[in-house]
Amino acid sequence: MSRDKIRISDIDINNIGDRIKYLRKYNKETQLQFANKINISRSNLSEIENGRYEPSYKVLKNIVENYDIDGRWLLTGEGEMTSGADGPGFDKNQTYKTEDDALEAAVSDLRANYSDDRDQLILAIIDLIKLLLKNQ
Numbered sequence: 455m456s457r458d459k460i461r462i463s464d465i466d467i468n469n470i471g472d473r474i475k476y477l478r479k480y481n482k483e484t485q486l487q488f489a490n491k492i493n494i495s496r497s498n499l500s501e502i503e504n505g506r507y508e509p510s511y512k513v514l515k516n517i518v519e520n521y522d523i524d525g526r527w528l529l530t531g532e533g534e535m536t537s538g539a540d541g542p543g544f545d546k547n548q549t550y551k552t553e554d555d556a557l558e559a560a561v562s563d564l565r566a567n568y569s570d571d572r573d574q575l576i577l578a579i580i581d582l583i584k585l586l587l588k589n590q
């Protein structure tokens with residue numbers, strides 16, 4: 455499938471699994487190729503793409519690092535997929551000592567990205583919390 459035939463309108467931007475699948479197809483990779491690059495099994499990737507599992511923070515970070523995509527797009531579906539900007543909590547040059555440190559960085563980045571829209575900030579933080587709770 456060519457990149458031209460994959461339309462962002464064909465995916466549910468509210469579903470992180472569909473965004474990951476879109477990214478994989480955009481890069482013309484099989485599930486095995488993509489999974490190997492982000493250090494998970496092909497079956498785990500399939501479960502994530504089909505919405506049965508939520509990706510862990512480590513998986514999300516590996517995707518952002520390996521594919522140079524916007525972490526905010528990956529988490530929320532907002533913005534451009536390949537803007538070159540790091541999204542909330544995904545500073546690829548930063549190593550976090552704990553998940554709490556990573557969460558604090560994510561919330562700080564969300565505040566910066568949504569400084570003009572408090573309602574959108576609250577919704578983005580809620581989405582982040584839901585993602586974290588599903589990974590526990």
